[in-house]
Amino acid sequence: MITKTSRLKQKCILYLVSRNASQNRIGRLMLREDGSGAIEYYYGKMGEVLKTVRTLIVPNQAVATYVTQWKYDSHNRLLEMIYPDEEKVTYGYNLGGQVDHVRGYKAYFNT
Secondary structure, three states: OOOEOOOOOOOEEEEOOOOOOOOEEOOOOOOOOEEOOEEEEEOOOOOOOOEEEEEOOOOOOOOOEEEEEEEEEOOOOOOEOOOOOOOEEEEEEEOOEEEEEEEEEEOEEEE
């Protein structure tokens, strides 16, 4: 655990995992707590961030949780990003491995 205080007197606590960790967290940042809540990190086999879970604690309100996810190909290139509101951004690559296109998708539901 590492504790850091900024010049604005805001405390930030970082949790690093040493062994017996799931989600490929060994030696990586697992959780960051600050004055507004916390962010939990999940990793892939190559150290890429697969998911973050952001929990906001607002006084006199319900706790809010936001999940952001990333998907990668076998070359560890970003294929898809899924935002907390379920908007998806997909990436395509040309034969040279350069980004060829970026597309966004947002599902709208009528209630």
